[in-house]
Amino acid sequence: xSEQNVTNILVVGIGGQGVMTxxxxxxxxxIALGHDVKKTEVAGMAQRGGVVSSxxxxxxxxxxxxxxxxxxxxxxxxxxxxxxxxxxxxxxxxLVLLNTAHIVPPVVDxxxxxxxxxxxxxxxxxxxxxxxxxxxxxALELGDVRLGNTVMLGAMADHxxxxxxxLLDAILQRFAAKKPQMVELNRKAFEAGxxxxxxxxxxxxxxxxxxx
Amino acid sequence: xxxxxxxxxxxxxxxxxxxxVARAVWEAGCHVAAAYPGTPSTEMLEVISTxxxxxxxxxxxxxxxxxxxxxxxxxxxRAFCAMKHVGMNVAxxxxxxxxxxxxxxGLVIAIADDVGLSSSQNEQDSRxxxxxxxxxxxxxxxxxEAYEMTKLAFDFSEKHQVPVILRMTTRINHVKGLVTVGExxxxxxxxxxxxxxxxxxxxxxxxxxxxxxMFERDGxxxxxxxxxxxxxxxxxxxxRVGFVTSGPAYMHVKESFPDAPVLKLGxxxxxxxxxxxxxAATVDKLVVVEEVEPLxxxxxxxxxxxxxxxxxxxxxxxxxxxxxxxxxxxLLGEPVPENLAQPAPVFPRPPTxxxxxxxxxxxxxxxxxxNLTISGDIGCYTLGAGxxxxxxxxxxxxxxxxxxxxxxxxxxxxxxxxxxxxxxIGDSTFLHMGMQxxxxxxxxxxxxTVLLLDNRAVGMTGGQPDPGSGRNIYGExxxxxxxxxxxxxxxxxxxxxxxxxxxxxxxxxxxxxxxIKIPEVSVIITDRPCVLxxxxxxxxxxxxxxxKCTGCGNCVEVGCPAIHVTRREKAIKPSGKxxxxxxxxxxxAVCTGCGLCVQPCAPEAIVHAEPRRPMRxxxx
Ligand SMILES: Cc1ncc(C[n+]2csc(CCOP(=O)(O)OP(=O)(O)O)c2C)c(N)n1
Ligand code: SF4
Ligand code: SF4
Numbered sequence: 001x002s003e004q005n006v007t008n009i010l011v012v013g014i015g016g017q018g019v020m021t022x023x024x025x026x027x028x029x030x031i032a033l034g035h036d037v038k039k040t041e042v043a044g045m046a047q048r049g050g051v052v053s054s055x056x057x058x059x060x061x062x063x064x065x066x067x068x069x070x071x072x073x074x075x076x077x078x079x080x081x082x083x084x085x086x087x088x089x090x091x092x093x094x095l096v097l098l099n100t101a102h103i104v105p106p107v108v109d110x111x112x113x114x115x116x117x118x119x120x121x122x123x124x125x126x127x128x129x130x131x132x133x134x135x136x137x138x139a140l141e142l143g144d145v146r147l148g149n150t151v152m153l154g155a156m157a158d159h160x161x162x163x164x165x166x167l168l169d170a171i172l173q174r175f176a177a178k179k180p181q182m183v184e185l186n187r188k189a190f191e192a193g194x195x196x197x198x199x200x201x202x203x204x205x206x207x208x209x210x211x212x
Numbered sequence: 213x214x215x216x217x218x219x220x221x222x223x224x225x226x227x228x229x230x231x232x233v234a235r236a237v238w239e240a241g242c243h244v245a246a247a248y249p250g251t252p253s254t255e256m257l258e259v260i261s262t263x264x265x266x267x268x269x270x271x272x273x274x275x276x277x278x279x280x281x282x283x284x285x286x287x288x289x290r291a292f293c294a295m296k297h298v299g300m301n302v303a304x305x306x307x308x309x310x311x312x313x314x315x316x317x318g319l320v321i322a323i324a325d326d327v328g329l330s331s332s333q334n335e336q337d338s339r340x341x342x343x344x345x346x347x348x349x350x351x352x353x354x355x356x357e358a359y360e361m362t363k364l365a366f367d368f369s370e371k372h373q374v375p376v377i378l379r380m381t382t383r384i385n386h387v388k389g390l391v392t393v394g395e396x397x398x399x400x401x402x403x404x405x406x407x408x409x410x411x412x413x414x415x416x417x418x419x420x421x422x423x424x425x426m427f428e429r430d431g432x433x434x435x436x437x438x439x440x441x442x443x444x445x446x447x448x449x450x451x452r453v454g455f456v457t458s459g460p461a462y463m464h465v466k467e468s469f470p471d472a473p474v475l476k477l478g479x480x481x482x483x484x485x486x487x488x489x490x491x492a493a494t495v496d497k498l499v500v501v502e503e504v505e506p507l508x509x510x511x512x513x514x515x516x517x518x519x520x521x522x523x524x525x526x527x528x529x530x531x532x533x534x535x536x537x538x539x540x541x542x543l544l545g546e547p548v549p550e551n552l553a554q555p556a557p558v559f560p561r562p563p564t565x566x567x568x569x570x571x572x573x574x575x576x577x578x579x580x581x582x583n584l585t586i587s588g589d590i591g592c593y594t595l596g597a598g599x600x601x602x603x604x605x606x607x608x609x610x611x612x613x614x615x616x617x618x619x620x621x622x623x624x625x626x627x628x629x630x631x632x633x634x635x636x637i638g639d640s641t642f643l644h645m646g647m648q649x650x651x652x653x654x655x656x657x658x659x660x661t662v663l664l665l666d667n668r669a670v671g672m673t674g675g676q677p678d679p680g681s682g683r684n685i686y687g688e689x690x691x692x693x694x695x696x697x698x699x700x701x702x703x704x705x706x707x708x709x710x711x712x713x714x715x716x717x718x719x720x721x722x723x724x725x726x727x728i729k730i731p732e733v734s735v736i737i738t739d740r741p742c743v744l745x746x747x748x749x750x751x752x753x754x755x756x757x758x759x760k761c762t763g764c765g766n767c768v769e770v771g772c773p774a775i776h777v778t779r780r781e782k783a784i785k786p787s788g789k790x791x792x793x794x795x796x797x798x799x800x801a802v803c804t805g806c807g808l809c810v811q812p813c814a815p816e817a818i819v820h821a822e823p824r825r826p827m828r829x830x831x832x
Contacts, residue, residue, distance in 0.1 A: 014561065024388075027226055031390065037226065038354070040387040042330055048563035048592075049773055064460075064467035065354075065387045068534045070552035081558050088553040105561045109777040110600055110768060111792075113559035122556060145801075 006059035007161055008067040011152075012086045013078025014103055015050050018149035022076075023054040025153060026160075029170035030058035033162050038065035049105060053086060074159050075128075078152060079103050080119040083130070087123045094128055097155045097197060099135040099148070131155070131204060133196035139189065147189040154193025164194065216262050221395040229384035232355040232391045233322055234259035236362035237292045238266055240318070241399035244284035245269075246277035248644065249673035250296030251331040252385035253324035257294055258676070261685045265398070270676060270685045273610075273644040274299035278306045278321065285315035285375075286412060288403045290366055294322040297336050298609065302645065304341065307375070309414050311345045312422040314373035314429075317401070318366035327381040327460075327503045328530045333590060333607065335528060337505040338379050342481030346426050348433050349377045349481035350442070353462040355389040361442070361478065372429060372436075379480075381503060383460040383530060434482045442478025445491055453540060454495025456488055456508060456519070461501045461531045468533040469540065483508050485515045492517050497543065499524070501531055565595050567774045568806035570667050570740040573714040574636070575601035576770045576808070577721050584728070585620055585631050587660075589613035589646070591638035592671040592742075600771050604636065613637045614649020618658040632728040633659065639666040639680040643693065647702065653733050654703035661727045662735045665714075666695055667742040675744030699735045714738035717811045743804065751805030753821050756797050760817035763793025767809035767818065774803045 009026065013019040020041055027037045035058040042053055055067045069089050075096045077083030083098040090096070098120065108115050116122060120130050133155065139147040150171055157164035168190050175182045218238065219225055227235065233256050237245060245268045247257040261268040271277035274295040284291035295303065300323050307321075323341070326332035342349035350365050352358040358380065365376040410418055437443060448454075450471040457465045458477040465474060475491045477483070492498045500509040500521040509521030524539045525531060538548045565571055575596040578586060588594055588604035589612060597604035606616055617635035624631065637646045642664055653660050670676040677683040682692035696709050708730070710723050720738075727734035741747035763783075767775055781793045798809070800821040810818045 024226075027388065031224075031226060036390060038387060038389045039226070040383065042328075048566060048595075049561060050563045051561045062389075064463045064533060065383065065389070066464075066530075066532050068532065069555075084556045085558040086555075088555045092553070104776060105559065106564055106771065106773055107562060107599060108559055109775070111777070111780065111794075112599065116558065126553065126556070 006057050006062055008072045009056045009074045009076065009156075010053060010067050010072040010086060010089050011056065011076045011078070012051070012053045012082045014082065015048065015052055017052070017078045018146070019052045019054050019078055022149050022153055023056050025170050025174055026056055026156070026167065027058070028174070029162070029167045030056075032170060033166055035059060036062045038062040040065035051082065051085070074156070076152060076156055078135070078148075080132075081116055084116060084119040084122050087126055087128050090128055092127060095159065096123055096128055096130045097152070097159065098123075098130055098132045099152060100132050101134070101136045129204065131197055131200040133193075133200045135193065135196070138192050138196055142185060142189055142192065144185065147185060150186045150189035151193035151196070154190035154195075155197035157190070157194045158197065218263055218396070219393060221393060224390055224392050226388050227355050227359070227391045228255065228386055228388045229352065229355050229358040229380055230255035230386070231259050232359035233294075233362045233378070233380075234263070235391070235393050236359045237320070238263040239394055239396045240363050240366040241290055241397050242266055242292050242366070243289035243317070243399075243401065244281060245292040245294075246271045246280040247294040248272065248274045248277050248299060249670050249676045250274075250299050250324070251673055252326060252382045253294045253296045253299070253322065253380075254673050254676070255385070256322055257685065260292070265396075268685050270678065272679060274303040275306055278303040278310075281319055281321070282306060282310055282315070285317040285319040286313075287317065287401065287405045289317040289401045290399060291315075291317055291319045292322070293319070295324070296332065297323055297325045297338050298332065298334065299323070300338055300341055302610070304345075307341065307345050307347075309419070310375055311347055312414060312419050312426055313411055315369060315375055316373065316403070316406070318369035319375040320362060320365045320369060320378055321375055322362075322378040322380060324385045325379065325381045325504070327383065330382050333609065335504060337503075337507065338377065339481060339507050340505070342377055342379075343507070346430055347375050347377055347481075348372075348437075348479060349379050351379050351458040351478060351480045352384055353459050353476075354384065355387065355391050357478070358384055359391045359393065364442070368436075372432060374429060374433070379459065381460055387460075430482065434484075437479050437482050437484040438487055440479045440484070443484045443487055444476050444478070445487075446474045446476060448473040451495045452544060453497045453499055454491060455499050455501055456491070456512070457501040458508075459503060461503050464530075464532050464536055465501050468536045477508070480508065483511050485512065485517070488512055489515070489517055492519070499540065499543070501525065501536065503531055504528065562598060563595065564773045565592060565771065566743045567772055567802050568743055568804040568808070570714045570738060570742065571596065571665055572771055573717055573720060573808050574663060574665060574738060575603050576812075577717060577724060578603035578634070578636075579769065580721065581724060581728075583631055584634050585628065587613045587617035587620060587633065587635045589635075589637045589641045590672070591641050591665075593636055593638055593665055596636065600769050609645075610641050611637070611645025611649055613641075614646050614653060614662070617660040617662070618649070618653045618656065621658050621660055622656075632661065634661045634663065634724075634728065636663045636665065638671070639664065639668065639695070640670040640678040642695075643679055647698070650699065650704070650733075650735070651702045658733055659731045660733055661724065662733065663724070664695060664699070664735055664737045666737055666739050668747055669742040669745045671742040671744060675742055681745070695737050699737075704733055704735050708732065708734040709737070710734070711737045711739050714740055715806055715808055717808070751807070753800045753803035753805045754798050754807075754810060754818050755800045755803075755821035757817050757819060758795075758797075760815050761795050762815050762817070763795045764814065765792075765794035765796075766812035766814070767796060768794055770809045770812070772806075772809055774799045775809055
């Protein structure tokens with residue numbers, strides 16, 4: 001949190017992945033707990049496969065809506081290379097929750113640019129922590145790719161300055177209003193994301209120990 | 213959009229600046245709201261159209277939208293109009309005389325400046341219009357203020373019988389914040405239009421009499437600005453630097469320098485010069501923080517108030533804390549905060565056309581034809597300038613493809629003697645400002661082939677309807693323009709007009725090849741819908757049979773984002789030439805089966821995908 005007790009969460013990915021919806025739900029959870037909230041994104045042409053970065057700031061009073069480089073408390077990356085692109089926004093040593101999916105744009109396909117060989121390794125080399133998991137696979141396992149969004153929210157649950165239940169409530173409320181038949185599946189997706197993040201976190205803390 | 217129950221009064225809602233303005237327009241009892249879409253302003257009208265008891269429309273261009281609003285305001289109703297910054301360039305002819313007549317019903321014009329260029333062809337400062345047209349400018353700095361100022365602007369407009377500009381920027385339009393909303397006050401228009409030619413008919417004589425009244429009004433506005441609670445001093449204990457600021461920059465200043473005294477300008481034109489003078493006397497240094505141009509700064513300096521501004525701050529882009537803090541540290545002779553971690557170099561993700569976009573086949577075809585100069589326009593099809601097509605040579609402003617093509621034809625140099633001139637324009641852009649240009653080409657016997665890409669929508673801004681869609685802003689059936697008849701009426705010969713399916717590559721290719729050879733104006737209309745709208749129907753998706761793919765890469769040239777290169781290999785052709793082979797796969801889950809990429813695939817490696825059960829990727 002910054003000096004004014006404001007929490008900065010940056011959620012990044014690609015148009016169509018549900019980045020903005022995820023941040024919106026997170027914002028609703030913060031509002032329900034009485035926080036002031038501002039949310040902004042640069043998503044000029046998100047519809048057409050562009051980069052989306054959604055800034056969420058909440059606390060007693062939020063002034064500027066933008067998170068400045070080096071000040072994000074948490075980075076949530078819906079795609080691996082996007083995690084690398086935005087990691088400089090984190091506080092030194094900060095944490096990236098990362099979906100391991102690689103989404104390759106046409107400029108890479110036609111050979112103009114290269115997709116990084118090891119985005120996670122590069123993020124770590126810059127001194128940040130990474131908890132990585134395959135959110136798409138978890139969502140497919142539950143039967144619907146669109147649950148990826150909720151899986152990512154579940155992954156954030158234990159890294160927020162408020163109880164995980166507040167976030168779950170915000171998700172379920174949204175679905176209860178729009179698609180009641182999806183409530184249970186989303187609860188499962190949330191828990192699956194939360195569990196995947198936990199085991200990724202455990203794997204990371206175990207990492208320095210040489211293999212036995 | 214269908215109307216929904218508006219949230220009750222006193223609700224605290226998370227609203228974008230655009231949504232907040234829409235709510236306020238409705239609460240203010242506004243009767244008529246008109247706009248032409250344009251990022252970042254589009255959602256204002258989209259959201260207004262969901263409220264009851266207000267007429268909303270998509271107009272054909274910004275000038276018409278302002279004129280509709282003017283008519284309603286002349287008739288005594290409250291009226292609203294929204295546009296992106298460049299829209300006012302188009303609408304300004306009306307604005308510059310509207311300022312002489314003034315209004316009866318309150319008229320608020322929201323202009324969205326794309327500071328930071330997230331999606332525009334230029335970055336311009338709409339606060340200039342306030343000075344140019346002698347009209348007041350309100351500048352909100354977040355959603356709550358956007359909501360409150362919109363309501364105040366209607367009252368102000370009626371009090372001074374003047375249109376009011378609400379200057380927003382992307383960082384207001386698209387930022388969500390909490391807004392406490394209020395009650396709607398209905399304002400039945402009982403008075404109606406009052407005949408008064410001396411006021412409403414602007415002849416030279418009439419206008420001559422209104423100009424002194426405008427100057428008189430300038431004085432009244434100035435007095436308002438000096439006293440307005442929207443222009444407020446917020447004291448601070450660190451008086452080394454005092455800030456004069458407005459809009460989103462105000463929030464950035466407060467965030468960066470919480471202890472500094474600030475004079476916040478909410479009614480920023482006319483500038484409350486005396487208020488600033490008094491404020492300046494209380495601080496050591498005065499810094500004006502304004503996005504984009506040094507307007508307030510220049511006016512303060514002209515009034516003899518010493519200040520800093522664009523000498524230490526950039527004239528382009530947003531003035532966020534990471535820009536402000538080092539600039540002020542430098543001014544104070546303090547150590548500049550150290551450079552933070554630098555972004556990692558990662559490939560760009562430029563916007564692409566959608567999977568199966570009807571423009572893909574057009575650009576694929578154009579990329580195969582040599583000796584063309586292609587005058588382009590603004591819309592999704594501007595992306596044709598990029599990879600893999602590289603088939604668009606100019607873009608300036610909406611509708612400009614027509615006039616520029618004619619100019620390229622009439623002004624051609626020796627070297628371009630045999631060049632064919634082609635113009636590409638979308639349906640919405642053609643109706644916005646392109647028709648007149650085509651008429652000019654016909655009238656002056658230009659040698660131009662026009663490709664009119666009718667996808668029945670304003671694709672670029674999210675698929676809004678236009679007069680080519682057959683639907684209005686509410687999704688209700690509306691008269692649909694017949695483009696073939698329209699261009700025929702403009703004088704294009706019937707045999708030079710072709711309507712083609714852009715997914716039929718051989719027909720498209722043949723039609724373009726034939727028409728560019730004929731030295732007169734032709735119009736080729738493509739007629740398949742944008743994939744964003746309901747008219748678009750998905751078909752059975754395709755996949756690539758790995759063993760059959762020879763790596764020719766022809767399908768990659770189509771540019772559909774569902775096609776991915778899986779591996780590259782170098783090979784030597786029988787001629788001895790080295791070529792790079794590109795083997796591909798189709799992301800079947802997103803392919804909509806348009807069949808474009810199938811056509812250039814000689815070995816018939818692209819076939820309909822067989823339905824499969826969803827893959828189980830995780831095993832338990
Ligand atoms: C004066 C002006 N108004 C609005 C815009 C925003 N804008 C950009 S492209 C476009 C229209 C695109 O529609 P169309 O010509 O039908 O092409 P499509 O995107 O559907 O291919 C609009 C409204 C603009 N750039 N300039
Ligand atoms: S929005 Fe419509 S016109 Fe634009 S790229 Fe997508 S399909 Fe094409
Ligand atoms: S058929 Fe080919 S071009 Fe059309 S959507 Fe599918 S992959 Fe894209």
